[in-house]
Amino acid sequence: MVTATAMDGQQVQDAGIDLDWLTRKIEYRNFQECIHCGLCTASCPTYVETGNENDSPRGRIYLMRAVTDGRLGMGPHVRRHLELCLDCRACESACPSGVRYGTLIEPFKIALQKDAPAGAKASLLQRMILHHLFPYAGRVKTALAPARLFQKLGLLDLAEKSGMTRLLPPTLRRMMAMLPRLSGARPRLPEVLPPIGPKRARVALFLGCVADAMYPETNAATARVLQQNGCEVMVPRSQVCCGAIHYHSGVEQPAIALARRNMTAFDPDRLDAIIVNAAGCGAMLKEYPHMLPAAEHDQAARFVAKVKDISEFLVALGPVAPEHPVPLKVAYHDACHLCHAQQIRSQPRQLLAMIPGLELVPLEESELCCGAAGTYNLTQPEMSERLGRRKMDHIEATGASVVAAGNVGCILQIARKIKERRSTIEVVHPVDLLDRAYQGKQA
Amino acid sequence: MSATAAVSATTPLASRLLAELTAIVGAGNVLHQRDELLVYECDGYVVNKKVPDVVVFPTCTEHVVELVKLCNRHDVPYVPRGAGTSLSGGTLAVGGGVMICLTRMKRILEINTRDRYAIVEPGVVNVWLTRALAGTGFHYAPDPSSQTACTIGGNTATNSGGPHTLKYGVTVNHVKGVELVLPDASVVTIGGITDDPPGYDLTGLVVGSEGTFGVVTKVIVDLTRDPEAGRTLLAVFDTVEAATETVSGIIAAGIVPAALEMLDNLMIQAVEQAFGFGFPTAAGAILIIEVDGIDAGLDREAQLISEIVQSRGGRVQKSITWRTRKEPEYVAIWKSRKSAFGAVGRLSPTFCTQDGVVPRTLLPHIMRFIEGVARRYDIRIANVFHAGDGNIHPILLFDERDGEQVQRVLHASREILEECIRVGGSVTGEHGIGVEKMALMPRLFAPEDLAAMIAIRNALNPEGRCSPSKLLPSGGHCIERKSPGRRASA
Known part of the structure; x- marks a missing residue:
């Protein structure tokens, strides 16, 4: 229970959120870096849409700081404005003062999820998908098998047209609507692919979970492009989901567990680069040191030094000019x-x-x-x-x-x-x- | 002024007002809960704070008219707000009351490149208009450093400047007309799509009036043809003095640069740390000098500038040749300059930006003066400014936890601004008076001058309900400054 002076002199009796944990996670100086200039506002997608300062990065920082200072309790309004944040970081690109917005919003999102009122908590279905489906590319593929079959038979289109999908829970319905045209199940990539031409680098390919299930062709294409550029490509079998889906929806522990498994799966000392083709995964992998306890920072930093987006890596390597x-x-x-x-x-x-x-x-x-x-x-x-x-x-x-x-x-x-x-x-x-x-x- | 009937959340008046406001704009366009109002308690100026009683988002002129009528009926003050990037508290809800937030009036209503005008709603972000004009060969010239966030309505209210105003002029030179909801709730259109209408230059009166004449609901702006090409030079000097003398030298040679900006050593360090453009961190000062126009003449002009730079002991380290203002190196150098204020956050957790003007030839004098002030008060002062306009922005760095240091910063700021006044300059080049500098107005103007301004304000805004306690001091409404602010952008 935190007691502090509210904005109109009343006491905030209940912070409405685990402030003790938040103050351990967030250095107060990070709030002070924001000089309230507002240059971030129009870079923020939600602010551009709503025009409401509460939905802008500057406004959200103000809200988070007010909650931390005890000026405001975490009520439904503040919660809604914080949850509406996409965590897209456009504000960090716009900020001249170097505010690390992510280091503020992410702990808040975790705390919000932990303290969510019954209605605002992730549904059982969402949690199932989050914890037990997404981290495992194999399970995602299995889960998609019926969809693939239905798509082939044209049954999915029929179900959509006839409105039958409306019988599904909203979460599933939205997921259905997002399903791409699934290609036939393809054999998984071998553990080692040889370079074409003289060997220029030894890299490992990070496959991702959703990406590998939905667009396995893109992973195969990435491997081929790397081979074309003289890379020996390793595809470690023990790699897992990067943890981004968990971390960004406020579930920290599983994300940390996944990070540790990936840091074991990829040996940075034996690789020139760890290649990622999904921006979300790449950003998450690069943030491992921030997420993990201090004792693991060195190991995480060695790992992160090798993580490269495919485009970042190829341009640095000097890409072979394509012919066709x-x-x-x-x-x-x-x-x-x-x-x-x-x-x-x-x-x-x-x-x-x-x-x-x-x-x-x-x-x-x-x-x-x-x-x-x-x-x-x-x-x-x-x-x-x-x-x-x-x-x-x-x-x-x-x-x-x-x-x-x-x-x-x-x-x-x-x-x-x-x-x-x-x-x-x-x-x-x-x-x-x-x-x-x-x-x-x-x- | 009677504009003091603040609305407390629980009075019957408040609940009736709220119901009527909601009836005008709809529930989705009203904020009235404590925890959603807090972020509106200040803008880019954070020294004084006041939470408005209610925030409304009109989406059309008719909404604004009805809102103003309602405020009049209930005798409640109101204040318009755009993006809230004001550096002088221009959007502070001094008396509480209703904040009319114009961010949902954000349509570009018309672009006419043949007659060279555009009509926009006040909530349009400055840079959106320039983006919408991409490929047409035209742009909107006023480019305040906060242009990626600030609104054209706010630019109109404060008569914003920017780096390129040296050649192209400030906002008032580019606003051809406005639609304005007057404090009596009538709608007037001043000016129009043609140039120089007969009669009083009322547009000129409204631009820069900081919301004290009503709420602007449409702005007709002038479009400027893109230059064919340009050269942007980075000149490096050992001393600030050499740089400021170069500024006078360039203007004296008959060159009108599109922009002429100075950064001193502290500023160079901050900006380099933030953006890594490649500025020389050991230099005493740098100038960013830009010329634009017809390509054929530019190399000669750049050569001439280079000679002037050398004659003052400087050297041109880099020359960017550009065809459009989108070229990466051009974008990078201006991003560094325009975000310079924010970058100061990296030098010191707290700082206070001043905005003064001196006659251009006195730049060397005022810079020496500022150096002296910094020494006498033992304060670090960084400088970045629109040198071509004589518009200085000394930034005083300090630690807000040290009360004695804070006092020294306040005294130092005052001394600098008073010196600006003494040598025939002003206490604001572009940030506006807002609430921050009201107390300095009597030093800048004789009582008769102020009385004339107040008479004009009272003619249009007799009850003072619209933007109360802004711009002009009026008995008992001055806010006394107790601590310096931390501000960014300019």
């Missing part, structure tokens, strides 16, 4: 966890620009979140929908036939909008296009 033209007009969407969390903007564009015949066209608000944001589209469907619509409007305005994004979450979200609008636009990972340019195959 891919004559397409392509718009590139900046995944938040690439451009804001990892500050990777030019490399994917550089790779796309190398492809003969490919025309890269600018996309308005390319750095504004598409609304996918991990499980956000399941937990905050309304805002997710608004941002998805906004993104799709911009994509359609480019006149591009293909939109490329370096993150599975964005790809799923944009694919859903494409499906809804019956658009002919194709959404792919930049690596898919690069692979086509190396292989000379059309999609």
Whole structure:
């Protein structure tokens, strides 16, 4: 129980959240770094949509600090404004003062989840999916098997058209709507793939859980592109989910357990790089030192030093020029966890620009979140929908036939909008296009 | 002024007012719970705070009209607010009351490149207009450093400047007209899409009035043709004095740079730490000098500038040749400059930015003066400013936990601003008076001048309900400053 002076002189009797834990997790100086200039506000997707200071980064920092200071209790309003945060980090890119917003909102999200009132807690179904399905690519694949069969038989379309899917719980219904056209089950990648041509590097491929189940082709393409660039590619069998889905929805312990398993699965001393093709996973892997206890920081730092997004790695290595033209007009969407969390903007564009015949066209608000944001589209469907619509409007305005994004979450979200609008636009990972340019195959 | 009938959450008046407000704009456009109002207690100026009693988000002019009528009926003060990036407390709800937040009036209503104007709602963020104009060959010229966040409504209220105002002028030079809801709730359109209408220049009166003449609901702005090309030079000097003398030298040579910005050593260090652009961290000062226009003449102009720089003992370290303002190196150097204030957070947890103006030729004098002040009061002062306009921004670094140091900063700030006044300058170049500098107005203006301004204000805003206690001091309403602020942007 925390007692402090409320804004109008009353006492905040109940902080409404575990303040003791929060004050251990958050250095108070991190709040003070915010000088309240407001330059972050218009970079924030939720603020741009609602125009409400409470939904802006500056406002959220103000709210979190007020709760920490005991000026406000964690009531339903404050909770709603904090939960509406996408954790996209656009504000960190905009902040001149170097506020590490993530170090504030993430502990708060964890604390909010722990202290959630019954109605606001993740549903049993959401928790099942989060804890027992997503971390295991194999289980996701198994879970998707009936969907794949139904899709093949056309039954899924029929169910959607006839409105039968409305009988499903809302969470499942939204997940159904997001299902891409699943390719046939493909054999898993071998543990070692040889380089093509002289060996230039020895790398390991991080597969991800959702990505590997939904778009196994992109992982295969990533491996091929690496081979083309003279890399020996290891695919460690003992790797697991990066933990991002848990961590960002406020469940810390399982995320830490997953981090430890991955740090064992990949031996940084024997690798030149650990390659990730999903921005969300890459950002999470790079944040392991922040998440783990101090005693493990050294080990985590050694691991993180090797984690590279595929585009970051290839551009640094010096990519082999692809031969085959891919004559397409392509718009590139900046995944938040690439451009804001990892500050990777030019490399994917550089790779796309190398492809003969490919025309890269600018996309308005390319750095504004598409609304996918991990499980956000399941937990905050309304805002997710608004941002998805906004993104799709911009994509359609480019006149591009293909939109490329370096993150599975964005790809799923944009694919859903494409499906809804019956658009002919194709959404792919930049690596898919690069692979086509190396292989000379059309999609 | 009678604008003091603050609304307390529990009075019958409050609940009736709330019901009527909700009837006008809808429940989704009203905030009235304590915990949602708190973030509206201050803007970019955090020294004085006041939580408004209610925040409303009108979505059209008609809403604003009805809101103003309602406030008049209940004798409740109201204050318009955009993005809340004001550095002088321009949007502080001094008397409590209703905050009219214009962030949901954010449509660009018309863009006409043939007649070179655009009509926007006040909540449109400055940079959104320039983005919407991409590819048309035009842009909106006023570019305050906070342009990625601040609104055109707020720019209009404060007559915002920015680095490129040296050549292109400030907001008032680019606003052709406004739609304004007057304090009596009537709607007037002042100015229009054509230039120089006959009669009083009322547009000029409204721009910079800091919300004291009513609520602007539409702004007609002028569009400026993009320059064909430009050169942006980074000149390095051993001393601030050499840099400021170069500024006068360039202007005296008949060159009108598009921008002319100075950063001193402390500022260079902060900015370099934040953005890693490649500024020389050992230099005494740098100038960012930009010329733009027809490509053919630019190299000669850049050469001339380079010679002036050298004649003052400096050197041009870098010259960026650009065709559009989107080229990565151009974007990087301006991001560093425009975010400079925020970057100061890396030097010191607390700081206070001043905004003064001196005649340009006196820049060397005022910089020497500031150096002296820093020595006498034993305070670190960083400097970054629009040198071409003589608009200085000394930033006083301090530790807010040290009360004695805080007092020294207050005295030092006052001395600097008083010196600005003494040499014929002003106490604000672009941040506005707001609540922060009201107490300095009597030093800047004779009683007769102030009386004339108050007479104009009273003619339009006789009850003082609209933006009370802003801009002009009026008996008993001055807020006394007890501590310096920590501010960013400019």
